[in-house]
Amino acid sequence: MRALITIATLLLSGSGAFADPPKLAVFDFELIDTSLPGEFYGSKPEEARLDRISEQLRKELAESGRFQVLDIAPVRDAAQHSNLQACGGCDLKLAGELGADIEITGLVQKVSNLIINLNIYLRDVKTGNLITAASADMRGNTDESWTRTMSYLIRNRLLAPNYGRP
Template structure:
């Protein structure tokens, strides 16, 4: 009987550490370029490189966040890349579920011009298919620094607050 209070205290102290992590599938971002620059010059290698850095940046943030852990999306990467994840009727949820994720994270960068861009992130629950978090960050300037600061701002000031409710 003396052991019970010790065990109860241990469970109370370790409870948060024992809480199940939410598994998160972060898919590569897509570019929606409606700019005149994009129409005239096509896809730019610098933008493609910036786009490829956004998902890994979010993966690192989710992995550093208590209660969340990113899963490997490599098994479904080709299928995801072959579809427009924002308009595929829930394929992001299906793909995320197939790699064991609880949440599907997709995103896109809307390029209006070389000066005006938006980074958008959408988080959907794989059990219900409903959007549970998301947001947008407007950035000015089409540079490595503006894209990096934009995704950092979006996570820190928008997504993180919404994700706290999902723990």
């Protein structure tokens, strides 16, 4: 466990342990919609929001200089036709095909229009080990609440200097 924390610290702190930033595959976020409206009408507004927060995460992590964010276009179709959270490691296989060192999958769980949870999982592609996870609840189902929640997780979890340290 301490080794994983050390790897996470090195990856997330930008300490220069790598000559080049690690190659990162950020997959599109997935949605679990257990809300009543979602059951009846589908999750149309959320689908566009999933795309926006996925791009927001890629952009902000690339701009941080701590990661070399890879284009997932070659495997996007395969990823979208899989449940990356429960496919038995297909996310790691797809990230490996891209040449990634680490990968991120994400999940938004919509309980209702008032209760939504955003989860980010960062894994080592070679070992499959979870390096870190970040999660935040949001209240309200608006473009602004989704964007702000993602910004919070990036700033205070994924890029925070002390996140993941004992």
